[in-house]
Amino acid sequence: MTPSPAPAPGPPDQPSTDPRALDRRLDALARQPFRAKFHLRGRDRATAGLKGPATLRWHAYDLIAKRLLPARPHKDGRQTPYRGHPVFVAQHATATCCRGCLQRWHGIPKGRELTRAEHLYVVDVICRWIAREMTDGTFSGQDPCRADPDHEIS
């Protein structure tokens, strides 16, 4: 996945959302037992370290554009793998994995395209979570492969 020099505007270099507001939201999500299981580890953690924050921001932007932005995303509810990219892990940890979770946890309604502000907000949430993972060095050894009751595993 190469960040393209897109004709459409991409993500800003810096989060457009207040980092303290993001932290409060992430802290609340981390109190959900299902969400708290997710951590960056193994290859996904190594990928995050190798790519660095700016590249990951692009990846998050592109992945969200393809998988969450449409009014009716393909396989909604099952479109986000549990591993294979640090952004995917971050999506499960932050409840930005599908439109149902976005609606329930972030108040972004289903059934219509995300606005640009919402798209950037989701990217900010994901990137903030990854940044927190990469600095606090939590390696809890739990397997994240447990289904949320209202989601199927992809």
Ligand SMILES: [Zn+2]
């Ligand atoms: Zn979800």
